[in-house]
Ligand SMILES: Nc1c(N[C@@H]2O[C@H](COP(=O)(O)O)[C@@H](O)[C@H]2O)[nH]c(=O)[nH]c1=O
Protein backbone atom coordinates (compact mmCIF):
# COMPACT_ATOMS: atom_id res chain seq x y z
CA UNK A 440 0.00 0.00 0.00
CA UNK A 441 1.46 3.35 -1.01
CA UNK A 442 1.06 6.16 1.52
CA UNK A 443 -0.78 9.28 0.32
CA UNK A 444 0.27 12.53 1.92
CA UNK A 445 -2.53 14.67 3.37
CA UNK A 446 -2.18 18.43 3.42
CA UNK A 447 -2.68 19.64 6.94
CA UNK A 448 -5.15 22.48 6.46
CA UNK A 449 -6.44 22.22 10.01
CA UNK A 450 -4.49 25.25 11.32
CA UNK A 451 -6.41 27.73 9.19
CA UNK A 452 -9.60 29.70 9.71
CA UNK A 453 -12.36 28.77 7.24
CA UNK A 454 -11.72 31.90 5.18
CA UNK A 455 -7.92 31.61 5.00
CA UNK A 456 -8.23 27.88 4.21
CA UNK A 457 -10.23 28.70 1.05
CA UNK A 458 -7.71 31.36 0.02
CA UNK A 459 -4.78 28.95 0.50
CA UNK A 460 -6.51 26.03 -1.24
CA UNK A 461 -7.24 28.23 -4.21
CA UNK A 462 -3.70 29.69 -4.34
CA UNK A 463 -2.00 26.29 -4.28
CA UNK A 464 -4.45 24.66 -6.67
CA UNK A 465 -6.05 22.19 -4.21
CA UNK A 466 -9.77 21.60 -4.94
CA UNK A 467 -9.86 24.55 -7.33
CA UNK A 468 -10.86 24.79 -10.99
CA UNK A 469 -8.56 26.47 -13.61
CA UNK A 470 -8.58 30.26 -13.42
CA UNK A 471 -8.69 33.13 -15.86
CA UNK A 472 -5.78 35.50 -16.39
CA UNK A 473 -5.62 38.25 -13.74
CA UNK A 474 -4.12 41.72 -14.39
CA UNK A 475 -2.78 43.43 -17.52
CA UNK A 476 0.14 42.35 -19.70
CA UNK A 477 2.23 45.00 -17.93
CA UNK A 478 1.26 43.47 -14.55
CA UNK A 479 2.36 40.06 -15.85
CA UNK A 480 5.69 41.45 -17.05
CA UNK A 481 6.40 43.06 -13.69
CA UNK A 482 5.45 39.86 -11.82
CA UNK A 483 7.75 37.79 -14.04
CA UNK A 484 10.51 40.30 -13.22
CA UNK A 485 9.77 39.65 -9.50
CA UNK A 486 10.28 35.90 -10.13
CA UNK A 487 13.54 36.58 -11.98
CA UNK A 488 14.80 38.55 -8.97
CA UNK A 489 13.56 35.89 -6.52
CA UNK A 490 15.51 33.21 -8.42
CA UNK A 491 18.80 34.92 -7.58
CA UNK A 492 18.52 33.29 -4.14
CA UNK A 493 17.69 29.79 -5.47
CA UNK A 494 18.55 27.11 -2.93
CA UNK A 495 19.51 29.60 -0.21
CA UNK A 496 16.27 30.74 1.48
CA UNK A 497 14.91 27.66 3.28
CA UNK A 498 12.85 27.39 5.38
CA UNK A 499 11.68 30.65 3.81
CA UNK A 500 10.28 31.11 0.28
CA UNK A 501 11.88 32.72 -2.76
CA UNK A 502 10.37 36.18 -3.11
CA UNK A 503 10.97 39.12 -5.44
CA UNK A 504 9.51 42.66 -5.41
CA UNK A 505 9.41 45.52 -7.93
CA UNK A 506 8.19 49.10 -7.30
CA UNK A 507 6.75 51.02 -10.26
CA UNK A 508 6.06 54.78 -10.37
CA UNK A 509 4.60 56.46 -13.48
CA UNK A 510 5.29 53.35 -15.56
CA UNK A 511 8.95 53.09 -14.52
CA UNK A 512 10.72 50.70 -12.16
CA UNK A 513 12.06 52.73 -9.21
CA UNK A 514 13.09 49.90 -6.86
CA UNK A 515 13.74 46.15 -6.88
CA UNK A 516 14.58 43.55 -4.26
CA UNK A 517 14.56 39.88 -3.35
CA UNK A 518 14.74 37.81 -0.18
CA UNK A 519 18.37 36.60 0.02
CA UNK A 520 18.09 34.09 2.90
CA UNK A 521 16.13 33.30 6.08
CA UNK A 522 16.80 35.83 8.84
CA UNK A 523 17.53 38.63 6.36
CA UNK A 524 14.96 41.30 5.36
CA UNK A 525 12.10 40.34 3.04
CA UNK A 526 12.00 41.28 -0.66
CA UNK A 527 9.69 44.28 -0.07
CA UNK A 528 12.17 45.87 2.36
CA UNK A 529 14.98 45.85 -0.21
CA UNK A 530 12.67 47.25 -2.89
CA UNK A 531 11.43 50.02 -0.54
CA UNK A 532 15.02 50.93 0.39
CA UNK A 533 15.93 51.20 -3.30
CA UNK A 534 12.85 53.31 -4.12
CA UNK A 535 13.17 55.71 -1.16
CA UNK A 536 10.61 58.56 -1.36
CA UNK A 537 9.52 57.42 -4.81
CA UNK A 538 7.56 54.60 -3.12
CA UNK A 539 4.87 57.10 -2.06
CA UNK A 540 1.88 56.70 -4.38
CA UNK A 541 3.63 53.89 -6.28
CA UNK A 542 2.58 50.32 -7.12
CA UNK A 543 4.55 47.44 -5.62
CA UNK A 544 4.58 44.00 -7.24
CA UNK A 545 5.42 41.09 -4.91
CA UNK A 546 5.49 37.42 -5.92
CA UNK A 547 4.19 36.31 -2.47
CA UNK A 548 1.62 38.02 -0.25
CA UNK A 549 3.34 40.53 2.07
CA UNK A 550 3.70 39.09 5.57
CA UNK A 551 1.67 40.39 8.48
CA UNK A 552 3.50 38.88 11.45
CA UNK A 553 6.52 39.55 13.64
CA UNK A 554 8.92 36.72 12.75
CA UNK A 555 12.65 37.15 12.38
CA UNK A 556 11.70 40.47 10.74
CA UNK A 557 8.80 42.95 11.28
CA UNK A 558 5.62 42.74 9.11
CA UNK A 559 6.02 43.97 5.52
CA UNK A 560 2.33 45.01 5.46
CA UNK A 561 3.13 47.76 8.01
CA UNK A 562 6.27 48.78 6.10
CA UNK A 563 4.24 49.22 2.90
CA UNK A 564 1.53 51.23 4.69
CA UNK A 565 4.15 53.54 6.23
CA UNK A 566 5.91 53.99 2.89
CA UNK A 567 2.59 55.22 1.43
CA UNK A 568 2.32 52.83 -1.52
CA UNK A 569 -0.97 53.24 -3.41
CA UNK A 570 -1.36 49.73 -4.80
CA UNK A 571 -0.02 46.23 -4.08
CA UNK A 572 -0.04 43.54 -6.77
CA UNK A 573 0.40 40.06 -5.28
CA UNK A 574 1.43 36.90 -7.13
CA UNK A 575 0.03 34.37 -4.68
CA UNK A 576 -1.44 34.14 -1.19
CA UNK A 577 1.17 33.05 1.40
CA UNK A 578 0.09 29.58 2.69
CA UNK A 579 1.98 30.13 5.96
CA UNK A 580 -0.84 30.00 8.58
CA UNK A 581 0.73 33.10 10.20
CA UNK A 582 -0.07 35.05 7.00
CA UNK A 583 -2.72 33.21 4.86
CA UNK A 584 -4.61 36.28 3.63
CA UNK A 585 -3.86 38.41 6.73
CA UNK A 586 -1.32 40.55 4.88
CA UNK A 587 -3.80 41.32 2.10
CA UNK A 588 -6.59 42.08 4.61
CA UNK A 589 -4.33 44.46 6.59
CA UNK A 590 -3.35 46.39 3.43
CA UNK A 591 -6.97 46.67 2.28
CA UNK A 592 -8.04 47.85 5.75
CA UNK A 593 -5.48 50.66 5.41
CA UNK A 594 -7.17 51.78 2.15
CA UNK A 595 -4.56 50.33 -0.21
CA UNK A 596 -5.77 48.76 -3.46
CA UNK A 597 -4.67 45.10 -3.65
CA UNK A 598 -4.77 42.87 -6.74
CA UNK A 599 -4.13 39.15 -6.06
CA UNK A 600 -3.23 36.27 -8.41
CA UNK A 601 -1.12 37.84 -11.18
CA UNK A 602 0.98 35.02 -12.74
CA UNK A 603 -0.16 32.88 -9.81
CA UNK A 604 0.78 29.55 -11.43
CA UNK A 605 4.35 30.71 -12.11
CA UNK A 606 4.65 32.09 -8.56
CA UNK A 607 3.41 28.77 -7.14
CA UNK A 608 5.77 26.78 -9.35
CA UNK A 609 8.82 28.69 -8.09
CA UNK A 610 7.83 28.07 -4.46
CA UNK A 611 6.37 24.56 -4.81
CA UNK A 612 8.83 23.23 -2.22
CA UNK A 613 8.05 25.99 0.33
CA UNK A 614 4.31 25.44 -0.20
CA UNK A 615 4.69 21.69 0.26
CA UNK A 616 6.73 22.19 3.44
CA UNK A 617 4.02 24.44 4.92
CA UNK A 618 1.05 22.21 3.95
CA UNK A 619 2.51 18.74 4.55
CA UNK A 620 5.12 19.42 7.25
CA UNK A 621 7.74 17.59 5.20
CA UNK A 622 10.22 18.73 2.54
CA UNK A 623 9.16 18.20 -1.09
CA UNK A 624 10.70 14.88 -2.19
CA UNK A 625 11.97 14.80 -5.78
CA UNK A 626 13.07 11.45 -7.24
CA UNK A 627 15.56 11.87 -10.06
CA UNK A 628 17.02 9.07 -12.11
CA UNK A 629 18.63 8.40 -15.49
CA UNK A 630 17.69 5.24 -17.36
CA UNK A 631 18.08 3.66 -20.78
CA UNK A 632 15.20 3.27 -23.21
CA UNK A 633 14.78 -0.27 -21.90
CA UNK A 634 14.45 0.95 -18.30
CA UNK A 635 17.91 0.18 -16.83
CA UNK A 636 20.01 2.47 -14.63
CA UNK A 637 23.22 0.39 -15.05
CA UNK A 638 24.52 -2.70 -16.81
CA UNK A 639 24.27 -6.16 -15.23
CA UNK A 640 27.79 -5.63 -13.82
CA UNK A 641 26.74 -2.29 -12.26
CA UNK A 642 28.47 0.04 -14.74
CA UNK A 643 26.57 3.33 -15.14
CA UNK A 644 29.04 6.04 -16.28
CA UNK A 645 27.29 7.46 -18.21
CA UNK A 646 23.71 6.65 -19.09
CA UNK A 647 22.83 10.18 -20.26
CA UNK A 648 24.49 12.94 -22.31
CA UNK A 649 26.73 15.70 -20.95
CA UNK A 650 23.83 18.20 -21.33
CA UNK A 651 21.57 16.07 -19.15
CA UNK A 652 24.29 15.71 -16.53
CA UNK A 653 24.86 19.45 -16.34
CA UNK A 654 21.08 19.91 -15.98
CA UNK A 655 21.32 17.60 -12.93
CA UNK A 656 24.04 19.82 -11.44
CA UNK A 657 21.77 22.84 -11.88
CA UNK A 658 18.88 20.93 -10.33
CA UNK A 659 21.03 20.03 -7.30
CA UNK A 660 21.79 23.71 -6.74
CA UNK A 661 18.05 24.43 -6.30
CA UNK A 662 17.59 21.74 -3.60
CA UNK A 663 18.41 21.83 0.12
CA UNK A 664 19.65 18.24 0.30
CA UNK A 665 20.52 15.27 -1.93
CA UNK A 666 19.88 11.87 -0.41
CA UNK A 667 21.28 8.43 -1.28
CA UNK A 668 21.53 5.05 0.42
CA UNK A 669 24.64 3.08 1.39
CA UNK A 670 24.37 1.01 -1.80
CA UNK A 671 24.88 4.04 -4.02
CA UNK A 672 27.97 5.04 -2.02
CA UNK A 673 29.38 1.49 -2.31
CA UNK A 674 28.57 0.97 -6.00
CA UNK A 675 28.81 4.44 -7.61
CA UNK A 676 31.08 6.31 -5.17
CA UNK A 677 29.38 9.62 -6.17
CA UNK A 678 30.45 13.21 -5.40
CA UNK A 679 26.91 14.67 -5.39
CA UNK A 680 28.22 18.18 -5.96
CA UNK A 681 26.98 20.92 -8.27
CA UNK A 682 30.38 21.34 -10.03
CA UNK A 683 29.63 25.10 -10.11
CA UNK A 684 31.80 27.37 -7.97
CA UNK A 685 29.18 30.03 -7.23
CA UNK A 686 26.18 27.71 -6.84
CA UNK A 687 24.47 26.81 -3.58
CA UNK A 688 25.86 23.54 -2.19
CA UNK A 689 23.11 21.24 -0.97
CA UNK A 690 23.74 19.00 2.02
CA UNK A 691 24.78 15.49 0.87
CA UNK A 692 22.85 12.94 2.94
CA UNK A 693 23.57 9.21 3.19
CA UNK A 694 21.08 6.82 4.81
CA UNK A 695 22.86 3.82 6.29
CA UNK A 696 21.51 1.67 9.10
CA UNK A 697 24.67 -0.27 9.90
CA UNK A 698 27.36 2.08 8.56
CA UNK A 699 28.86 -0.70 6.45
CA UNK A 700 30.32 1.92 4.11
CA UNK A 701 33.72 2.30 2.37
CA UNK A 702 36.30 4.24 4.39
CA UNK A 703 37.61 6.12 1.38
CA UNK A 704 34.38 7.21 -0.36
CA UNK A 705 34.55 10.46 -2.36
CA UNK A 706 31.80 11.86 -0.14
CA UNK A 707 34.05 11.90 2.95
CA UNK A 708 37.17 12.88 1.06
CA UNK A 709 35.78 15.98 -0.63
CA UNK A 710 35.07 18.89 1.68
CA UNK A 711 33.58 21.09 -1.09
CA UNK A 712 30.02 20.36 0.11
CA UNK A 713 28.75 19.41 3.60
CA UNK A 714 27.87 15.76 4.28
CA UNK A 715 25.48 14.18 6.79
CA UNK A 716 25.19 10.47 7.50
CA UNK A 717 21.87 9.34 8.98
CA UNK A 718 22.04 6.06 10.86
CA UNK A 719 20.43 4.19 13.76
CA UNK A 720 21.24 4.35 17.48
CA UNK A 721 24.58 2.71 18.38
CA UNK A 722 25.58 1.74 14.81
CA UNK A 723 29.28 1.00 14.20
CA UNK A 724 30.94 3.48 16.67
CA UNK A 725 34.40 3.06 15.06
CA UNK A 726 33.07 4.12 11.67
CA UNK A 727 31.18 7.01 13.26
CA UNK A 728 34.49 8.21 14.70
CA UNK A 729 36.19 7.94 11.32
CA UNK A 730 33.42 10.02 9.72
CA UNK A 731 33.54 12.68 12.41
CA UNK A 732 37.33 12.99 11.94
CA UNK A 733 36.74 13.65 8.23
CA UNK A 734 34.31 16.46 9.05
CA UNK A 735 31.16 14.42 8.26
CA UNK A 736 28.15 14.99 10.51
CA UNK A 737 26.52 11.82 11.91
CA UNK A 738 22.96 11.74 13.30
CA UNK A 739 21.43 8.65 14.93
CA UNK A 740 17.65 8.24 14.52
CA UNK A 741 15.67 5.65 16.51
CA UNK A 742 14.63 3.96 13.29
CA UNK A 743 15.91 4.88 9.86
CA UNK A 744 13.17 4.98 7.23
CA UNK A 745 12.61 7.41 4.31
CA UNK A 746 9.77 9.10 6.23
CA UNK A 747 11.85 9.41 9.42
CA UNK A 748 14.69 10.90 7.36
CA UNK A 749 12.28 13.42 5.77
CA UNK A 750 10.76 14.28 9.19
CA UNK A 751 14.29 14.97 10.48
CA UNK A 752 15.19 17.12 7.44
CA UNK A 753 11.90 19.03 7.89
CA UNK A 754 12.88 19.83 11.49
CA UNK A 755 16.19 21.11 10.15
CA UNK A 756 14.27 23.65 8.06
CA UNK A 757 14.57 22.05 4.62
CA UNK A 758 12.04 22.68 1.84
CA UNK A 759 13.31 20.28 -0.86
CA UNK A 760 15.15 16.96 -0.90
CA UNK A 761 16.44 15.27 -4.07
CA UNK A 762 16.38 11.46 -3.97
CA UNK A 763 19.29 10.23 -6.12
CA UNK A 764 19.24 6.73 -4.67
CA UNK A 765 19.05 3.25 -6.17
CA UNK A 766 15.85 1.30 -6.87
CA UNK A 767 15.35 -0.36 -3.47
CA UNK A 768 15.46 2.89 -1.48
CA UNK A 769 13.45 4.68 -4.20
CA UNK A 770 10.66 2.10 -3.89
CA UNK A 771 10.54 2.42 -0.13
CA UNK A 772 10.62 6.26 -0.35
CA UNK A 773 7.67 6.17 -2.79
CA UNK A 774 5.77 3.66 -0.65
CA UNK A 775 6.14 5.91 2.41
CA UNK A 776 5.00 9.06 0.60
CA UNK A 777 8.48 10.64 0.69
CA UNK A 778 8.41 11.36 -3.07
CA UNK A 779 6.02 13.88 -4.66
CA UNK A 780 7.78 14.68 -7.91
CA UNK A 781 9.62 12.46 -10.41
CA UNK A 782 12.27 13.60 -12.90
CA UNK A 783 13.24 10.77 -15.26
CA UNK A 784 16.01 11.28 -17.80
CA UNK A 785 15.60 8.73 -20.58
CA UNK A 786 18.60 8.02 -22.80
CA UNK A 787 17.96 6.59 -26.30
CA UNK A 788 20.14 3.55 -25.56
CA UNK A 789 19.38 -0.12 -25.06
CA UNK A 790 21.56 -2.36 -22.89
CA UNK A 791 19.27 -5.36 -22.23
CA UNK A 792 19.80 -7.77 -19.36
CA UNK A 793 17.01 -9.16 -17.21
CA UNK A 794 18.87 -8.61 -13.92
CA UNK A 795 20.27 -5.14 -14.72
CA UNK A 796 19.17 -2.62 -12.05
CA UNK A 797 16.01 -0.56 -12.60
CA UNK A 798 15.14 2.88 -11.13
CA UNK A 799 12.34 1.73 -8.80
CA UNK A 800 12.41 -1.61 -6.95
CA UNK A 801 9.46 -3.79 -5.99
CA UNK A 802 6.30 -1.98 -4.91
CA UNK A 803 4.36 -5.21 -4.48
CA UNK A 804 2.00 -4.56 -7.38
CA UNK A 805 0.66 -7.45 -9.43
CA UNK A 806 -1.83 -5.73 -11.75
CA UNK A 807 -1.60 -2.65 -13.98
CA UNK A 808 -4.53 -1.11 -12.14
CA UNK A 809 -2.25 -0.68 -9.10
CA UNK A 810 0.32 1.35 -11.10
CA UNK A 811 1.04 4.82 -9.72
CA UNK A 812 0.06 7.40 -12.33
CA UNK A 813 1.77 10.75 -12.41
CA UNK A 814 -0.15 13.92 -13.18
CA UNK A 815 0.85 17.34 -14.56
CA UNK A 816 3.27 15.44 -16.83
CA UNK A 817 5.65 17.41 -19.07
CA UNK A 818 8.58 16.34 -21.18
CA UNK A 819 11.38 17.99 -23.11
CA UNK A 820 14.57 17.06 -24.90
CA UNK A 821 17.86 17.71 -23.04
CA UNK A 822 20.95 17.04 -25.17
CA UNK A 823 20.26 13.66 -26.75
CA UNK A 824 17.95 12.55 -23.89
CA UNK A 825 14.35 13.06 -22.92
CA UNK A 826 13.39 14.48 -19.49
CA UNK A 827 9.96 13.40 -18.26
CA UNK A 828 8.59 15.21 -15.21
CA UNK A 829 5.42 14.59 -13.21
CA UNK A 830 3.80 14.59 -9.76
CA UNK A 831 2.03 11.99 -7.65
CA UNK A 832 -1.56 13.09 -6.88
CA UNK A 833 -1.90 15.00 -3.62
CA UNK A 834 -4.79 15.30 -1.23
CA UNK A 835 -6.12 18.08 0.96
CA UNK A 836 -7.20 17.10 4.45
CA UNK A 837 -9.29 20.03 5.56
CA UNK A 838 -11.63 18.58 8.20
N1 LIG B 1 10.52 35.92 2.56
C1 LIG B 1 9.43 36.69 2.49
C2 LIG B 1 8.24 36.34 3.18
N2 LIG B 1 8.18 35.21 3.88
C3 LIG B 1 7.11 34.89 4.82
O1 LIG B 1 7.57 35.18 6.12
C4 LIG B 1 7.93 33.98 6.81
C5 LIG B 1 9.29 34.15 7.43
O2 LIG B 1 9.28 35.25 8.27
P1 LIG B 1 10.65 35.73 8.93
O3 LIG B 1 11.06 34.65 9.89
O4 LIG B 1 10.34 37.01 9.62
O5 LIG B 1 11.66 35.92 7.82
C6 LIG B 1 7.93 32.87 5.76
O6 LIG B 1 7.57 31.63 6.30
C7 LIG B 1 6.89 33.38 4.77
O7 LIG B 1 5.58 33.10 5.23
N3 LIG B 1 7.19 37.18 3.10
C8 LIG B 1 7.26 38.34 2.42
O8 LIG B 1 6.29 39.11 2.42
N4 LIG B 1 8.38 38.66 1.73
C9 LIG B 1 9.47 37.90 1.74
O9 LIG B 1 10.49 38.25 1.11
Ligand SMILES: [Zn+2]
Nearest residue numbers: 525549550559
Ligand atom coordinates in the same frame (compact mmCIF):
# COMPACT_ATOMS: atom_id res chain seq x y z
ZN1 LIG C 1 7.59 40.19 4.91
